[in-house]
Amino acid sequence: MSVPLTLLGLLDREPSHGYDLKRDYDAFFGRTKPLAFSQVYATLARLARDGKVLAGETEPGGGPERRRYSITDIGRGDVEVWLAEPIEPEPHLQTELFAKVMIALMLGRSAAKYLDAQRTAHLSRMRELAELRRSGEMIDALLADYGVFHLEADLRWIDLTVARLDALSEAARS
Amino acid sequence: MSVPLTLLGLLDREPSHGYDLKRDYDAFFGRTKPLAFSQVYATLARLARDGKVLAGETEPGGGPERRRYSITDIGRGDVEVWLAEPIEPEPHLQTELFAKVMIALMLGRSAAKYLDAQRTAHLSRMRELAELRRSGEMIDALLADYGVFHLEADLRWIDLTVARLDALSEAARS
DNA sequence: TCGGTGTATTCACTCAGTCAATAGTGACTA
DNA sequence: TAGTCACTATTGACTGAGTGAATACACCGA
Numbered sequence: 001m002s003v004p005l006t007l008l009g010l011l012d013r014e015p016s017h018g019y020d021l022k023r024d025y026d027a028f029f030g031r032t033k034p035l036a037f038s039q040v041y042a043t044l045a046r047l048a049r050d051g052k053v054l055a056g057e058t059e060p061g062g063g064p065e066r067r068r069y070s071i072t073d074i075g076r077g078d079v080e081v082w083l084a085e086p087i088e089p090e091p092h093l094q095t096e097l098f099a100k101v102m103i104a105l106m107l108g109r110s111a112a113k114y115l116d117a118q119r120t121a122h123l124s125r126m127r128e129l130a131e132l133r134r135s136g137e138m139i140d141a142l143l144a145d146y147g148v149f150h151l152e153a154d155l156r157w158i159d160l161t162v163a164r165l166d167a168l169s170e171a172a173r174s
Numbered sequence: 175m176s177v178p179l180t181l182l183g184l185l186d187r188e189p190s191h192g193y194d195l196k197r198d199y200d201a202f203f204g205r206t207k208p209l210a211f212s213q214v215y216a217t218l219a220r221l222a223r224d225g226k227v228l229a230g231e232t233e234p235g236g237g238p239e240r241r242r243y244s245i246t247d248i249g250r251g252d253v254e255v256w257l258a259e260p261i262e263p264e265p266h267l268q269t270e271l272f273a274k275v276m277i278a279l280m281l282g283r284s285a286a287k288y289l290d291a292q293r294t295a296h297l298s299r300m301r302e303l304a305e306l307r308r309s310g311e312m313i314d315a316l317l318a319d320y321g322v323f324h325l326e327a328d329l330r331w332i333d334l335t336v337a338r339l340d341a342l343s344e345a346a347r348s
Numbered sequence: 349t350c351g352g353t354g355t356a357t358t359c360a361c362t363c364a365g366t367c368a369a370t371a372g373t374g375a376c377t378a
Numbered sequence: 379t380a381g382t383c384a385c386t387a388t389t390g391a392c393t394g395a396g397t398g399a400a401t402a403c404a405c406c407g408a
Binding site: 082092104 | 175176179180183184186187202203204205206207253256257258259260261262263264265266267268269270271272273274276277278280281283288291292294295296298299300303311312313316317318319320321323324325326327328330331334335338341342345346
């Protein structure tokens with residue numbers, strides 16, 4: 001997901017404190033998996049070290065001391081590049097699904113049984129996402145769509161793989 | 175991908191050396207992104223520390239010293255559980271695509287332009303995978319199918335998102 | 349005998365991420 | 379009014395994943 005660049009992007013709107021940054025991140029990108037505070041500060045420290053953000057002095061005020069972070073020109077350049085370049089589309093073809101099937105076949109376990117269980121789990125998750133899509137805000141709906149599309153992709157692949165299991169188990173023995 | 179469990183799975187076939195393990199891993203799972211030797215040994219060290227593999231003594235022989243690793247009952251149990259349990263289907267709905275679109279909208283950049291570039295990159299990658307599918311072995315074909323299905327899923331989502339860009343930019347400003 | 353190639357492992361290091369600790373303020377409450 | 383709870387805000391110590399460079403032996407060909 002590139003947490004550093006997402007935080008940098010948020011800081012490109014306006015300078016902010018680690019605490020607020022965490023809240024913003026969660027609101028937009030961390031709905032299902034919120035960012036830990038400690039990770040925000042760890043990331044900010046690395047960004048500051050690399051000259052991409054500037055850490056202000058600690059300023060006392062109503063409450064504990066806080067530190068204002070602002071983006072630098074270098075950081076702004078990074079965001080620019082990041083937004084201009086498309087991400088690598090499926091570069092590695094690496095997948096846990098495939099790994100489990102192969103290892104199962106190598107060890108003489110039933111890959112079909114595993115794939116069946118996986119299909120069930122996928123279908124159940126699809127129902128969850130359908131519900132989220134119906135009940136949530138617009139952003140949730142969009143993310144749910146993303147999930148559903150990829151679950152469907154997995155399901156297609158699972159069916160294909162079940163059909164090719166014999167040939168695959170051949171390959172696993174080599 | 176869970177490198178530890180994949181290595182453990184390979185070791186569940188028969189004891190092996192780090193070097194050979196790396197070769198096996200690459201042949202089956204690292205076609206596009208091979209595992210570094212150093213990562214194999216680092217992972218094996220952690221597995222040994224946790225009692226999941228047993229590191230043999232260094233044995234001199236024809237060539238440099240080598241160390242034979244074998245799986246333990248604990249390790250075997252882990253593999254069993256791993257193979258029995260389905261993976262979490264799209265649990266986090268976290269995606270770089272979405273992050274870039276949102277950040278672009280927040281900063282007043284053209285998300286449409288980015289999505290267009292991304293679509294082009296995806297289509298080009300699909301042609302690559304079609305070629306791999308045609309020319310490669312059976313395993314490559316299966317992995318290519320996986321990639322193609324997920325690229326199609328992304329493309330559907332990209333189209334959907336382009337259509338909703340106005341509403342989204344509303345949400346990005348909140 | 350010199351250098352290259354293949355085998356085999358280790359070391360030192362960075363990045364990502366987690367958990368626990370610390371510390372100030374304000375509000376409620378026994 | 380002392381206690382503690384909740385909220386704001388950051389730091390520190392640590393683990394796991396992953397990388398690049400270094401080391402070392404054996405064999406082979408020029």
